[in-house]
Amino acid sequence: MLRSLYRLGKHGAVLPQAQRYLSTQPIRVDKPTDFETIFDNKDCKALIEDRGILEVSGPDSTEFLQGMHCNHMPLISQGGPGMLTAFLTPQGRIIADAFVYPKNMGVNFPHPAYLVEVDKRVIAYIHKLLQFYKLRAQVEIRDASEEHQIWSIWGPRSRQLVGSYCAGGRVPRGGMVFKSDEVKQAQVWAVDNRAPGMGLRLVTQGDEADAFSRVSLQEYHLRRILKGVGEGADDFVRNVAVPLECNLDFMQGVHFSKGCYVGQELTIRTHHRGVVRKRLVPVLFSANKHAVPEVHPQAARVPPLSEVRRVACSQRVRKVTPGRVGSSVGNAGLALMRLEHVEAFVAQRDGAEEIAFQTSAADGKPIYVSPWSPSWWPNID
Numbered sequence: 001m002l003r004s005l006y007r008l009g010k011h012g013a014v015l016p017q018a019q020r021y022l023s024t025q026p027i028r029v030d031k032p033t034d035f036e037t038i039f040d041n042k043d044c045k046a047l048i049e050d051r052g053i054l055e056v057s058g059p060d061s062t063e064f065l066q067g068m069h070c071n072h073m074p075l076i077s078q079g080g081p082g083m084l085t086a087f088l089t090p091q092g093r094i095i096a097d098a099f100v101y102p103k104n105m106g107v108n109f110p111h112p113a114y115l116v117e118v119d120k121r122v123i124a125y126i127h128k129l130l131q132f133y134k135l136r137a138q139v140e141i142r143d144a145s146e147e148h149q150i151w152s153i154w155g156p157r158s159r160q161l162v163g164s165y166c167a168g169g170r171v172p173r174g175g176m177v178f179k180s181d182e183v184k185q186a187q188v189w190a191v192d193n194r195a196p197g198m199g200l201r202l203v204t205q206g207d208e209a210d211a212f213s214r215v216s217l218q219e220y221h222l223r224r225i226l227k228g229v230g231e232g233a234d235d236f237v238r239n240v241a242v243p244l245e246c247n248l249d250f251m252q253g254v255h256f257s258k259g260c261y262v263g264q265e266l267t268i269r270t271h272h273r274g275v276v277r278k279r280l281v282p283v284l285f286s287a288n289k290h291a292v293p294e295v296h297p298q299a300a301r302v303p304p305l306s307e308v309r310r311v312a313c314s315q316r317v318r319k320v321t322p323g324r325v326g327s328s329v330g331n332a333g334l335a336l337m338r339l340e341h342v343e344a345f346v347a348q349r350d351g352a353e354e355i356a357f358q359t360s361a362a363d364g365k366p367i368y369v370s371p372w373s374p375s376w377w378p379n380i381d
Contacts, residue, residue: 027295032284033375035226035295035332039219040197043155045212046220050232052123052145053203056130057103057113060137065114068133068262069098070243072255076102077112082190082201084253086236086243087118087126092266094246095129096122097236097253101203104187115188115203117150119232133262147205152192152220153212154199161200194251195227196376222297222329228282228374234304234327235280235334243267244276245336250377278323278338283308283371285331289356291370299331300362308335308369311356323371325359335371342371 029035056065066073071085082101086094096118103113118126123143130141192198224231230246248254249271256271270276284293285302289311308323323337345355357369 027297029293032282032293032370032372035282035293036195036228036375037197038226039223040154041156043153043157043212044215044219045151045153046215046217048150048152048220049217050120051117051150052120052143053148053150054116054118054123054127054130054141055103055113055144056116056139056141058137058139059112061112061114061139064134064137064139065100065116066258067260068130069100070248070254070261070263070267071100072258073100075255076100076114078102079104082115082117082188084190084194084248084251086246086248086253087129088243088261088263088267089239090262092242092263092270093239094236094241094243095238096126096233097231097246097248098126099190099201101188101190115144115148117201117203119236120145121233122238125238148188148203149205151202151204152199153202154192154197154223155212157211158199194229194253195224195374198224198227198229218297218329221327222295222332225327225329225332225334226282226295228280228334228376230280230326230334232327235336237305237324237326237336241278241280241336242270244270245278246280247377277340278336279342280326280334280336281342281371281373283325283333283335283337283369285328285333285359285361285367285369287367289368291368293370295330295332297330297332301330302328302333302359302367303362304328306359308337308357308359310341311358311368322357325369335369337371342373345371346373 027038029038062073062077069085069087071083076083079102082099085100086097089095099117101115101117103115123145127141127143134141188203190201192201230236236246243249243254244267254267256268284291284295302325304326306325307321308325310322320338322341323335326334326336328334341357345357348355357371358366359369361367
């Protein structure tokens with residue numbers, strides 16, 4: 001399915017490749033949820049080149065950021081791993097997803113200094129937004145993207161780098177600084193809790209994870225898409241979705257007990273009403289209505305925001321757009337879809353009337369869309 005992670009050395013020794021690229025061969029499984037673990041059995045790393053870093057520092061930076069996004073700053077204000085969050089409009093719509101990391105370094109640590117990781121396409125907008133809300137707060141905000149690299153690492157050995165595993169220089173759970181033999185000095189990091197097996201996220205000033213084989217950014221995105229994890233401006237479309245529709249509640253990216261922050265009202269109201277009609281789900285694109293679960297990594301990409309429409313059938317249905325496409329790699333992608341349509345599509349295998357969806361490829365030709373719900377979602381009945 002994929003090219004070998006290793007190549008043989010002169011005497012048969014196993015040597016890591018400099019970088020592995022996605023194979024042109026299709027990846028086939030028995031059922032769509034099997035895609036979630038297809039890349040998890042190898043120790044790999046990927047440089048996340050499409051993300052940037054803003055540094056927020058100063059005496060008021062903790063309180064300032066507490067009011068700017070939907071997660072809880074006291075969880076990280078004393079150091080340790082970072083956390084997933086999102087910036088919202090006053091109306092509660094998504095501006096951008098983000099990771100916020102404490103800077104676990106400095107003479108007077110812990111001190112109020114944080115790195116905010118966002119999509120490079122919106123980093124200038126987020127920078128301007130933070131400057132707008134700064135007012136008289138004693139906070140400095142600057143673009144530090146050129147000084148840092150963002151890495152995702154995953155695989156069996158990545159699980160040994162955190163927790164109670166203390167051998168080889170590793171620190172126990174709750175330790176302030178993350179160091180190990182495999183990752184020499186990654187002091188800014190987070191456990192990627194967005195889905196099982198996502199691994200760790202590191203912010204470094206160089207290539208630290210020497211013991212992990214490097215793969216392409218395309219493989220990283222394909223892997224997270226097949227797990228049903230949204231990321232960046234294509235999935236978190238500005239001024240469109242709300243945090244719960246992008247599964248931030250499932251991914252520990254929203255804190256429902258914190259005080260006031262920009263966009264809180266709609267977020268809390270949606271949570272307490274318990275009604276979310278749309279969510280970001282993984283989908284496959286295919287030319288045939290009855291395609292088997294198969295990923296073609298080199299297939300043509302479907303443009304973001306392409307409308308997902310229901311194919312005409314004899315059943316009488318509401319004239320509501322089922323959803324819109326987000327990010328994609330090959331014929332795999334994410335789409336913000338109405339849950340009633342996703343549930344009906346999956347249930348048809350048990351004898352329900354046939355339901356099908358289509359969207360438009362980059363060349364304008366219609367292609368079929370097959371959605372499913374990730375296995376790691378909690379029961380939302």
